[in-house]
Amino acid sequence: MHNLIYLTDLDDAALDPYVRLNEAQLSHALKPGLFIAESPKVIERALRAGYRPASLMVEEKFLERDLADLDHEMAVNKTAGLGHTPIYVANSDLVRQLPGYNLLRGALAAMYRISRPRLTDFLTTLPTSHPRIAILESVVNPANIGAIFRSAAALGIDGVVVTSDSADPLYRRSSRVAMGTVFQVPWTYIDAKSWQNDGITLLHQLGYQTAAMALRHNTVSIDDPRLNRVDKLAIILGAEGPGLRESTIVQSDFTIKIPMAPGVDSLNVAAASALAFWELGNR
Incomplete structure (x- = not known):
C-alpha cells in the first residue's frame, strides 16, 4: 500500500524541496543533501541505484497513471526501496504553484544524495x-x-x-x-x-x-x-x-x-x- 497524503495547501515545511528550495539549496538540505527526480522512469532508476527517497509528490489527476507507471518500472526491474515513503497528492491548483510546473513530466521525488568517491x-x-x-x-x-x-x-x-x-x-x-x-x-x-x-x-x-x-x-x-x-x-x-x-x-x-x-x-x-x-x- 502506498502512503498517500492529500494536500490542501503547500505550507508544510516537508514540502520545501518542491516549493521553496532551489536546486543549489537542495544540495545542502537535510545532509547529505537532496535532489529532485522527475517522472516514474527516472525515479525508478534512482531507486534501483540505491538512492533513498525522502518523499514523492504526484498531481491528483495523474495519481493512478503515475503510480501504475512507477509500480510497473519497479516490478520489471525488481526494484525495492519505496516502502512507506510519504507520497503527497496535490490538486491541479496547488501544482500550478510549483516552480516549472508547466514542464512537469509526471511524479516528483525528493531523494537523498550519496557521497562521491575521490x-x-x-x-x-x-x-x-x-x-x-x-x-x-x-x-x-x-x-x-x-x-x-x-x-x-x-x-x-x-x-x-x-x-x-x-x-x-x-x-x-x-x-x-x-x-x-x-x-x-x-x-x-x-x-x-x-x-x-x-x-x-x-x-x-x-x-x-x-x-x-x-x-x-x-x-x-x-x-x-x-x-x-x-x-x-x-x-x-x-x-x-x-x-x-x-x-x-x-x-x-x-x-x-x-x-x-x-x-x-x-x-x-x-x-x-x-x-x-x-x-x-x-x-
Missing part, C-alpha cells in the same frame, strides 16, 4: 582492461550534461568525471534529459581548482592517456587507429563556446577532432560526445 578511489572501481572514461570540464549546461550521460550509458563509457564548476548531473533537468542514466553510469566530481594539476597528473600516473577534444595543428581524427590501441583512455570535453582550457590541451596525450564538412569547425558538446563515444567507447 578520483583515486573512483578509478579503482572501473574495469581494469581497456577502460574508457569521459571528463567533463566546466560543462555548465544541465541539458548538455544529461545528454552526455545518456550517450555514455548507451555507447560504452565506463565512468564519467565532472569538474566541480560544471552543472550538477543530479539537477532535475540533467537527470530528466539523461532519462535517469545519471544513476546508471558511475561518476564522481573533481575539484575544478585541482583538476588542472592533480587530476590530469593522477590520470597519467594510473596509466591513462588523455584525449582532449580540440582543434590544434596536431589534432587527429577520432577514428585514428592509435586511439583504439590505447589501453586506458580518458576523453576530455569542454564547455560550449570557450572549449577546453589551454593547459588541459597542452597536458593531453592526444587532441582529437570529428571530421566535418568545410565551413563547420565544431558541434554542440553533447552531439560531439555521442560521436566520440561511438568511435572510442567499449561497445
